[in-house]
Structure formats: structure tokens, C-alpha cells
Amino acid sequence: MAALTQAQAQRMLNKLTYGQSKASVTELRSKGLEKWLTEQLNPKKAETNGYLKDLSPFRSASMSVAEIQSNFLFKTKPILLANELSYLTVLRRTYSSRQVFEMLVEHFSDYVPVPLGNKRSPYRGDYDKSVIRANALGYYPDLLVAATYHPAMLQFLNGATNTATQPNENYGREFLELFTITPSAGYKEDDVKSAAKMFSGMGFDSATGASRLRVKQHYFGQISVFGYQDSNSLTSNEAVIRGRIDKFIRHFALLPQTARAFSLRMARRFVSDQPSDSLVESMSSEYLRSNGHIPSVFKVMALSNEFANAKAAKVKRPMEHLASTVRVLEVPLANDIPQPNLETFAAYFKGSPLPTLAVTLAKQGHAPFEWPFPNGYPDVAEPWTALTSQVQRWNLSGKITSKKLPAAFGAVDYSKFVSPGSVTASAILADMSTHLFGNVIPESERTQIEAILVKSVKKNSNQKKYVADAAALAATLLLARPDWNLR
Amino acid sequence: MSEQHDNCGCEEFQSLQRGFSRRGFLGGVLALGGGLAISVEPGFDYALAAPGETRADVIVMVSMRGGMDGLMAVPVLGDPLLQSYRPTTAVRDSENLSLDNHFGLHKNLGDFKKMFDNQELAIVHAVGTPTGTRSHFDDQLSIELAAYDNPDTTTGWQTRYLKAIGSTEVLTGFSASKNKAAGFTGSTVAATFDDLTQVTIDSVGSDRASYLQLLKEMHKNNDHQWAKTGLMTIDASERLRSVATDTSVSYPESAFGRRMKLLATLLKAGTPIKTANIDFGGDLDVHDQAGVAVGTMADNFKDLNDSVAAFKSDVGPLWNSTTITTVTEFGRRLRENASAGVDHGWGSAMFVMGGGVKGGKVVANWPGLEERNLHNGDLAVTLDYRHVLSDVLRYRGSLSTAEVNAIFPGFKFQDLGLARQLG
Numbered sequence: 001m002a003a004l005t006q007a008q009a010q011r012m013l014n015k016l017t018y019g020q021s022k023a024s025v026t027e028l029r030s031k032g033l034e035k036w037l038t039e040q041l042n043p044k045k046a047e048t049n050g051y052l053k054d055l056s057p058f059r060s061a062s063m064s065v066a067e068i069q070s071n072f073l074f075k076t077k078p079i080l081l082a083n084e085l086s087y088l089t090v091l092r093r094t095y096s097s098r099q100v101f102e103m104l105v106e107h108f109s110d111y112v113p114v115p116l117g118n119k120r121s122p123y124r125g126d127y128d129k130s131v132i133r134a135n136a137l138g139y140y141p142d143l144l145v146a147a148t149y150h151p152a153m154l155q156f157l158n159g160a161t162n163t164a165t166q167p168n169e170n171y172g173r174e175f176l177e178l179f180t181i182t183p184s185a186g187y188k189e190d191d192v193k194s195a196a197k198m199f200s201g202m203g204f205d206s207a208t209g210a211s212r213l214r215v216k217q218h219y220f221g222q223i224s225v226f227g228y229q230d231s232n233s234l235t236s237n238e239a240v241i242r243g244r245i246d247k248f249i250r251h252f253a254l255l256p257q258t259a260r261a262f263s264l265r266m267a268r269r270f271v272s273d274q275p276s277d278s279l280v281e282s283m284s285s286e287y288l289r290s291n292g293h294i295p296s297v298f299k300v301m302a303l304s305n306e307f308a309n310a311k312a313a314k315v316k317r318p319m320e321h322l323a324s325t326v327r328v329l330e331v332p333l334a335n336d337i338p339q340p341n342l343e344t345f346a347a348y349f350k351g352s353p354l355p356t357l358a359v360t361l362a363k364q365g366h367a368p369f370e371w372p373f374p375n376g377y378p379d380v381a382e383p384w385t386a387l388t389s390q391v392q393r394w395n396l397s398g399k400i401t402s403k404k405l406p407a408a409f410g411a412v413d414y415s416k417f418v419s420p421g422s423v424t425a426s427a428i429l430a431d432m433s434t435h436l437f438g439n440v441i442p443e444s445e446r447t448q449i450e451a452i453l454v455k456s457v458k459k460n461s462n463q464k465k466y467v468a469d470a471a472a473l474a475a476t477l478l479l480a481r482p483d484w485n486l487r
Numbered sequence: 488m489s490e491q492h493d494n495c496g497c498e499e500f501q502s503l504q505r506g507f508s509r510r511g512f513l514g515g516v517l518a519l520g521g522g523l524a525i526s527v528e529p530g531f532d533y534a535l536a537a538p539g540e541t542r543a544d545v546i547v548m549v550s551m552r553g554g555m556d557g558l559m560a561v562p563v564l565g566d567p568l569l570q571s572y573r574p575t576t577a578v579r580d581s582e583n584l585s586l587d588n589h590f591g592l593h594k595n596l597g598d599f600k601k602m603f604d605n606q607e608l609a610i611v612h613a614v615g616t617p618t619g620t621r622s623h624f625d626d627q628l629s630i631e632l633a634a635y636d637n638p639d640t641t642t643g644w645q646t647r648y649l650k651a652i653g654s655t656e657v658l659t660g661f662s663a664s665k666n667k668a669a670g671f672t673g674s675t676v677a678a679t680f681d682d683l684t685q686v687t688i689d690s691v692g693s694d695r696a697s698y699l700q701l702l703k704e705m706h707k708n709n710d711h712q713w714a715k716t717g718l719m720t721i722d723a724s725e726r727l728r729s730v731a732t733d734t735s736v737s738y739p740e741s742a743f744g745r746r747m748k749l750l751a752t753l754l755k756a757g758t759p760i761k762t763a764n765i766d767f768g769g770d771l772d773v774h775d776q777a778g779v780a781v782g783t784m785a786d787n788f789k790d791l792n793d794s795v796a797a798f799k800s801d802v803g804p805l806w807n808s809t810t811i812t813t814v815t816e817f818g819r820r821l822r823e824n825a826s827a828g829v830d831h832g833w834g835s836a837m838f839v840m841g842g843g844v845k846g847g848k849v850v851a852n853w854p855g856l857e858e859r860n861l862h863n864g865d866l867a868v869t870l871d872y873r874h875v876l877s878d879v880l881r882y883r884g885s886l887s888t889a890e891v892n893a894i895f896p897g898f899k900f901q902d903l904g905l906a907r908q909l910g
Binding site: 163168192384 | 621622623624667679689692700702712824828830
């Protein structure tokens with residue numbers, strides 16, 4: 001296989017990660033896509049980013065549900081739990097060295113989502129840890145079994161109030177509609193009702209989050225869902241009932257219709273808004289062959305010709321826009337993440353650079369885990385093509401380069417993206433456009449940008465400062481291009 | 488005002504103010520809206536009105552996303568069945584407001600009752616989507632694309648409406664949200680924002696004009712939706728800088744209250760909005776603890792009532808050229824569940840409000856609540872939500888019947904008598 005060009009490597013990284021950086025382009029080009037992917041998809045790959053080596057500032061991240069439930073601070077102010085998870089998530093997505101893993105974690109957080117919310121906050125961090133992160137590089141059927149029993153999901157889709165006599169259909173419906181076979185499979189309303197019966201009687205211990213099966217509230221009798229049959233006869237053995245539920249979930253997780261829906265969703269996330277049938281088919285085959293092994297399906301997708309040739313035409317979501325901007329400009333945080341201030345609730349996150357990042361996303365409607373519905377954040381262009389988001393994205397790069405977000409970001413010497421010999425506006429601009437886009441930009445834009453650079457950055461005796469200032473301004477202007485909003 | 492459209496022109500419909508009739512399920516919307524020969528491609532060219540000649544109300548679609556129960560909002564009175572299906576969630580007739588002895592209104596919809604009495608509000612009941620998938624996502628998307636016969640459509644109904652009335656100016660479409668509403672899919676004149684403090688482009692470099700010119704240069708001659716919308720954003724953002732935001736009217740501190748306030752602000756400032764998409768934003772998906780008398784749904788109805796009332800008072804005379812229609816993806820299951828909630832259903836109710844509405848009536852082809860009248864345990868849908876929207880567009884958007892049919896491909900306009908001809 002021929003080595004990747006700089007532009008190819010940039011394009012691939014913009015699709016598979018939260019954005020290219022000089023270092024990641026070099027790494028991908030030297031290793032080649034396949035080797036790089038194998039490393040990224042290794043569940044044991046170590047985190048090397050400095051901000052993520054010590055997670056102790058995120059106090060709830062290392063706590064069990066039982067510890068959280070008996071913690072006075074978190075019990076009183078569950079919003080702190082939600083914010084801690086949100087900030088840690090933004091940090092990981094933006095800076096982690098395990099970029100593909102973090103992309104997959106986000107993908108499955110949208111595929112089998114549980115939004116934040118005060119009632120769910122004691123469990124939501126554990127859902128992230130033990131359902132999503134534990135399985136994103138594993139098997140989808142395992143992820144789905146774990147999600148089904150998890151208190152956060154039982155609370156969100158009312159599994160905990162689904163009983164034999166009065167079923168609550170919410171989880172059963174979304175299980176078929178969103179998490180497995182999807183409506184195009186052609187299931188009927190009776191299938192939804194029967195699925196709800198299969199899941200009836202589930203619950204959890206609020207003190208520990210441990211799942212429970214309330215045998216008396218479980219429906220017994222024939223289950224018939226989309227061709228799946230289980231006589232589901234009366235038993236008082238909890239393990240037997242769990243075994244039936246597990247079998248039911250795994251059956252649906254491995255149906256061809258699920259394989260297809262899973263592959264379509266993954267290809268839409270990473271390749272294009274409208275992936276071809278043939279790509280989806282080849283991913284589906286791999287899904288069925290590997291029993292739903294997520295990295296195997298991901299590899300088939302990423303090594304396909306369709307991926308190699310896919311244009312950057314997906315609109316970046318606000319998270320990708322923010323992270324890719326930070327990554328390409330190598331912007332450091334203003335400071336390391338401080339330990340929480342325990343004196344007052346209001347000061348808990350004092351001195352942390354992360355709230356600013358989360359607010360930037362919230363203003364564009366993309367804070368982590370805040371989409372209120374069980375279908376996850378939209379992943380096609382149209383919903384994100386909003387006036388408010390366009391303006392805020394244009395403004396963001398200027399805020400970063402002109403140091404208007406001092407609580408969040410540290411200083412950058414933008415001259416590092418320019419070759420030593422480039423000292424004119426025109427040369428600085430050319431270097432910066434190659435760094436950002438891998439190619440030269442249209443003449444008409446170049447002329448206008450150059451004119452703005454010449455007018456706005458005055459040459460003086462300090463040539464290094466001139467180059468840095470001109471490079472910063474060039475970056476700001478270039479990042480307003482539509483191309484920077486696409487991946 | 489012409490009253491020639493008072494009669495709905497088809498036997499199936501009953502205006503219930505003129506006599507209540509309990510009818511069996513008639514086969515639902517397929518009998519009314521389906522099987523039609525007309526099929527118009529969504530991409531066809533509309534006969535465009537000359538610029539500046541657009542004469543149409545501001546058509547506001549309020550999305551009651553999540554599945555609003557129509558029988559909590561507009562209960563049927565004197566029917567013991569409702570109480571028997573919902574022993575803990577139904578409220579007694581005496582706790583509801585009475586509209587016409589057959590239908591009532593939730594007690595927190597007091598201003599809706601006033602508008603009803605004032606003939607500015609009409610209600611359509613047992614109404615919904617033709618598909619009835621009970622899926623939030625499929626049904627919501629379908630409602631906004633409204634092109635059931637064209638599954639590959641790339642435009643929303645509001646995009647097609649703007650084309651039909653010849654609106655090519657930026658800001659003629661508006662969705663008060665952070666994500667662009669599906670109703671505006673394919674539009675490059677619809678602006679999406681929910682906070683006026685977040686829509687101003689910062690200057691970059693020493694000269695704002697040069698920067699804005701560069702932005703335009705970057706976004707022109709580019710077919711991607713991001714770029715095409717970007718050109719609109721640059722223009723719209725500059726216009727929005729001068730919008731005054733003061734009002735003496737107080738709105739509820741809710742997402743819906745803020746959105747309606749923003750819409751009023753924009754209309755009063757003279758922005759050229761011709762159709763808006765407002766997400767109600769409350770929790771209507773009450774699988775658990777519906778709280779009809781006190782709690783979640785009671786709060787939702789109060790929010791709906793108070794926000795619309797504040798909007799009406801805020802916009803003053805503009806109310807006469809505004810028509811608000813609520814729509815939901817489905818109603819709820821008739822029988823309540825174990826947790827005093829109700830699961831996904833089908834038929835629900837819609838409100839049509841505004842100065843040009845022929846209000847004071849509940850229009851329905853009432854299917855009845857007996858078990859045999861239900862559809863999978865849900866209130867049946869006997870009117871298509873497109874009947875309601877198309878009535879509004881026909882008379883308050885001043886469109887011909889053919890133009891309305893083109894906006895809703897595969898659907899044929901039938902007069903429900905909900906709105907007066909603009910004039």
C-alpha cells in the first residue's frame with residue numbers, strides 16, 4: 001500500500017479522531033493506517049496525555065455507586081456528579097491519546113444513550129464506565145446486556161417500573177426501534193408489547209446500583225417477538241429469568257437486521273451521511289461473522305475504499321469542531337486540572353479550565369450526554385447547520401488565538417506552524433493553510449486574507465513576534481472556512 | 488370576512504359545536520388522505536410570487552415533542568370510560584373547563600378557553616399522523632418532512648411552504664432552537680438560534696467590513712449546505728444586531744416561554760419571518776407519573792397556556808396576522824400503566840390559534856373510546872394532521888389548493904373550516 005499523503009492522513013484523522021495534529025499526521029503516515037488502527041483499537045493501549053494521567057480531581061470517577069450514594073456532597077448536589085462527568089468527557093475527547101477509543105465511546109453514548117439528569121446522576125458515571133467504556137472495544141451484545149440491566153438505563157427508559165400486570169413499554173420499544181433491528185425490519189406493535197413483557201420485573205438497589213429481578217413482577221407465559229419464541233414458564237429462580245432475558249437480548253443483538261442497523265449507524269458516523277449499501281453490507285457481514293465485535297467492524301469500515309476516498313463532507317458536530325481546533329493549534333489548557341474546592345458548592349470547580357469548554361458546547365447544543373431523547377445527538381449535516389452554531393464557531397478560533405478565554409486555554413506560539421524562512425504575510429499564510437488543510441486555498445480567498453494580514457499586523461523590529469501574530473491571525477481567518485467545519 | 492369555507496365539504500367531518508356524534512372508527516386516515524393520484528416531486532419549481540408581494544400570516548408550528556396526550560388536554564366529558572381506563576390519571580369532569588358539554592379543556596388552559604370563547608382558537612381532535620408508528624423519532628421526522636409518498640425527500644414542509652409563497656429573503660424561516668428543525672430541511676433562508684446574545688459575529692483583524700467580505704468569499708460558490716447556510720448567516724447576523732429586546736410582558740421561565748418571547752421580539756422588530764418552528768420543550772413523554780391534576784402534565788399545560796397568552800399580549804396587533812398550530816407525533820395509550828403514566832399511543836389533539844382562526848369549535852370525526860373503537864388500545868386517528876396544516880396554509884398563507892397539495896405531496900386538501908381567508 002502506498003504511503004499516505006499529508007492531505008490523506010489529515011482527512012482520515014479528521015474522520016476517525018477528534019482532529020488531526022502535526023504529531024498525529026506524522027504518526028499515521030509513518031505507521032500506515034492498518035498498524036495505526038490496530039494500536040488505536042487495542043483495549044490495553046495506555047493513555048499518554050499528561051492531563052489524563054491523574055484522574056483524582058474527578059472524585060466521582062473512581063467511586064462506586066455505593067460510595068457516591070453515601071457521599072454527603074454528591075447526595076446533596078447531584079449536579080456536581082453530572083458536571084464532573086461532563087468535564088472529564090470533554091477533556092478526554094479533546095486531549096486523549098486514545099482518540100479512536102474516545103470516538104467510539106461517544107458513538108455508543110449516542111447509540112445506547114442515557115442523558116444526564118439529577119435522578120440518574122448517581123448512576124450515570126458508572127454507566128459510562130461499566131457499560132460504554134468497558135465494551136466500546138468489545139462486543140455489542142455485551143454492551144447491550146450491560147445497558148439493559150444498568151440502573152441509569154432502568155431509570156431513563158422506565159425499565160424499573162415495567163411490571164407484569166401493567167407493562168411500561170418504553171424500554172421494549174426503544175430496544176427494538178433504536179438499539180437492535182430498527183423499524184425497517186418491519187416488526188409490529190404486538191412485538192413491542194411482548195418485548196416489554198420479557199423485560200418486566202427488572203429493578204435495582206438504589207444504594208448500590210446492583211440490578212435485581214423482582215420475580216413477582218415479572219411476566220410469565222409465552223413471549224413472541226419478531227419470530228423469537230420463549231415459553232417463559234413460571235419459575236421463582238431469578239437466575240433462570242435472567243438467563244432468558246440475556247438470551248433474548250443476545251438473539252436480537254445478533255440478527256442480520258441489527259447488524260445492518262449497527263453498520264449503517266457506524267458508517268454514517270465515521271464515513272458519510274449517506275454511506276453506500278455495499279459498505280454497510282460488508283460491515284454487516286463482519287458484524288455477523290465476529291458476533292458483534294466492534295473493533296472488527298470498525299476496521300472493515302476504516303480500511304474500505306469508500307473510506308479512503310470519502311470526501312470531507314460531514315458537518316463536524318460542535319464537539320469535533322472545538323476539539324479539532326484545539327488539537328490542530330496545539331492549544332494547552334490554562335493550567336492542570338485542580339483538585340476540587342470542597343469549601344463551598346459554588347467553588348467546587350474553581351480554577352478548572354474545563355467549564356469554559358463545556359459551556360462552549362452547551363451554547364451550540366452539544367454538551368456531553370445532554371440530548372434528552374434515546375436516539376442520541378443527530379449525526380447528519382442538517383441539524384447542526386444552525387445560525388447560532390456557525391457564528392459561534394467563527395468566533396471561537398478568534399477567542400482562542402487572541403487569548404479571550406484565559407480561564408480555559410494557555411498561550412500558543414503560532415510561529416511553530418510556519419517554516420523558519422517564512423517571514424512575509426504571503427509565506428506565513430501558505431504555511432498555515434498547508435498545516436490546516438493540507439493544500440493551498442483558492443486565489444480569491446488568499447488575496448483577501450493577505451490584505452487583512454498586511455493591514456492588521458504591523459511589521460516591527462521584532463520579527464519573531466510579527467510571524468507569530470500574523471500566523472495567529474491567518475489561522476483565525478482560515479478556520480472560518482467551510483472546510484474546517486467538515487470532516 | 489368570507490364564511491364560504493365554514494362547511495368542511497365532506498361528510499366524514501363533524502364540527503362538534505354543531506352536534507356531537509359518536510361514530511365508529513372509519514378506517515382512519517387512509518380513507519381520508521391516502522390513495523390519491525396526485526404525486527408531486529418535492530424538487531419541482533413553484534410559481535414564485537413576485538418579491539415583495541408575499542401576503543401571508545406568520546405560520547407558527549409548535550412541536551409538542553414527546554407525544555402529548557390529547558385526552559388530558561382536551562378531555563371528553565361525561566364519558567365514564569375515560570375514568571375506567573385511567574383510574575389514577577384521569578381527572579373528574581368537574582375539575583376540567585367545559586367547552587361545549589362534549590369536550591373540556593385542562594384546568595390550566597384558562598387562556599385557551601378564553602380564546603376559544605372569543606373564536607380565536609379551534610381544536611381538532613382524534614388527529615394524528617397517517618403512519619402511527621408510535622416511534623418518537625420516525626413520527627416527528629415524518630411530521631416535519633410531511634412527504635409520506637416521497638421517502639427520499641430532501642426538504643421539510645416549511646421549506647416548501649417558503650418556496651410556495653415566494654420567500655427568498657433571509658430570516659423568512661425561523662426555528663427557535665440550537666439544532667435546525669427538520670421542517671426547514673433543505674432551506675437556506677431559515678435561521679436557527681435561540682438566544683440573541685449568541686448570534687453576533689466578532690470582528691477579526693482591524694477592519695470588520697473586510698472580514699465579513701472574506702467570510703462571504705469563503706462561503707460562496709460552494710454547494711455544501713454548510714456554506715450555503717453560511718451566506719445566509721452572515722447576512723442575518725448583521726441584521727439581528729439591531730433587534731431591540733425589551734418587553735414589558737412577562738413570560739414563564741421555561742424553554743417554551745423563552746422561545747415564544749424570542750419569536751415575539753423578532754416579529755416586533757420587523758424581521759421578515761413567515762414561518763417558525765418552536766419546540767415546546769416540556770416533558771410530555773409521561774411513561775411515569777403523568778401528573779395530570781398536579782405535576783408534570785399540569786405544569787406543561789400551564790406553561791403552554793401562559794407562554795401563548797404572554798406572546799399574544801406581547802405582539803399586540805401582530806396577533807391578527809399570526810397563526811399558531813400545535814402538533815405532536817402521537818397521543819398516549821388510553822389505558823394507564825403501573826407507574827401512573829401512559830405509554831405511546833396514536834390519536835391526539837391539535838390547537839389552532841390566531842386572529843384569523845375560525846375558532847370556538849372542536850372539529851373531530853370522533854371515533855369513540857369503546858374497546859372496539861380503539862386502535863391497538865389507542866385513540867384512533869380519524870383526521871390527518873396535514874388536514875389542519877393545509878387548512879392553515881390555504882387560507883392564512885393565501886395559497887391555492889394545488890399549491891397546498893404540492894407542499895404535502897400525496898395528500899389532497901380538504902377544507903376543515905379552521906381559518907378565514909386572508910383579506
